[in-house]
Amino acid sequence: MQPAHHCLLFLLLYLLLLSGTWADLEGTITIRLLQTSTFQNTSFVDTEGLGLLQDIELGSLDKHTWNIRFYQPWVRPSLPRGDWDTIENMIKIYLQQFNHLINEGAMQKDVPYPFVAQCVAGCELYPNRTSQAFAYVGYNGQDFLSFDTNNATWLLSQDTDLSRYVQDVLRNYTAFTELVEVLFNDTCVDDMELLLHYGKAALERQELPVATVFARTPSPAQLLLVCRVTGFYPRPISVAWLRDGQEVPPGPALNTSTILPNADLTYQLRSILAAAPHDGHSYTCRVRHRSLGTRSLLIPWGNSEAVLIAGLSAGLLAAVAVAAIIALWVWRCRKHQQMLESESRNSILSKEA
Structure with missing residues (x-):
């Protein structure tokens, strides 16, 4: 069985390959894989996972089955069904070993339950076709560890017995560190370009303010x-x-x-x-x-x-004045017509008499 961190990096590689043509898109493109694991006790862990392309939610993990739920219609067609099956299997293997590793460290260092472990990893792609990887680990909402891609080392965000313990564990995975360098520093851009065109329309979407x-x-x-x-x-x-x-x-x-x-x-x-x-x-x-x-x-x-409002008010007053004049003119015309008709009827009656 592969080490948990090998599975994590393979998983990240696959999730990085989920969208449209980057060469024609403007600005920096960022893909992030978010994981939140709440350790209630040694036997129960509630895990949530989310993949993001920029701010577009690609999919998430079903917390009960650890299967992928797709949020965008173009994500599933980006890879064959067999590849998605492989990804889901790797997710399950990774989470099983991740939970075991964290619980083992918590018991050795007397970490009180419950607690929350968070992981953020991904890659930024710049317009000049260079890339920058990143990986952060959090503990109970605070920065815990980060990965320095330039020196391929894990750095402490807070100096505690627990953080030093986790740092030592990660340092022992030398193959893991080498794999990070190869995937993110050498092949990230090339692999991203293969499938970025699937999400191009979503990335280029524009709505007027x-x-x-x-x-x-x-x-x-x-x-x-x-x-x-x-x-x-x-x-x-x-x-x-x-x-x-x-x-x-x-x-x-x-x-x-x-x-x-x-x-x-x-x-x-x-x-x-x-x-x-x-x-x-x-x-x-x-x-x-x-x-x-x-x-x-x-x-x-x-x-x-104020000028606009004044102009509207003046225009409204002028319109009311014109309407009043027209109404008065129509009323006078009708009154004059009625007088003529009355005089005509009186003249006819006088002749008949």
Whole structure:
């Protein structure tokens, strides 16, 4: 039976080969394999696994059967069914040995149950066709170990008896370290390009941002201008405030939220600028995003909006005035016609008499 870490690296290699043509795509592409194992006691471990291409969920592990569940229709066709069967078998072998190794170390070092072990591993591919591998191990939500791909060594993120013990175990797997170097430093890009075209459409998906600007007044002396941007994809975006056409620099008056996901697999954020009411400046929210190309989305607030509202009000008043004049003219015409018809009937009756 292969060592657990051999199985892990073979598993990573297969999961790295799950998508579309990288050569035609812009920017850095990252694939991550996430594993979370909750050790309730020596006999029960709850494990979850997720594969990500950028922010696209490729698939996950069924926690009961450890089988792969595919989230994207193009993932399964990327490899033959026999290869997926091999991957699932390797996952099961790896998890069995991983759980045994962790439990054995926990008992030797008197680690109290329950505890959580997390693993993140993957590869970044850059536009110049170079790559960088990474692997991190966490314990109870804290950094534990990391892999230095340049020197092929495991580094301590925290210096404890347990972390040193795990580091020594990994150092003894010299074949594992050599395999990491070969897979990630030599063949990662070549193998990725073979299947990246399967996910090209998903990677190139673009959704235009929708932006609105409104104000809040927490106090009479303070005005908070809010620029809400939502519905955009991919995730990278630039949102800035312009005061009289000049970009407002970072400072205590400017507060921009983190980018948050929407339920429809797009993103949103808010940028809030503190200003003094009636300060005489004009403000505009500027949004730049890949879907806009070289253009920028500009949403004004202040004088320009007031002019727009005033213009609408003036136009509405003018329309009401014109309608009133027309109604009065029609009423007078009808009244005049009724008078003529009445005089005509009276004339006819007088002649008959």
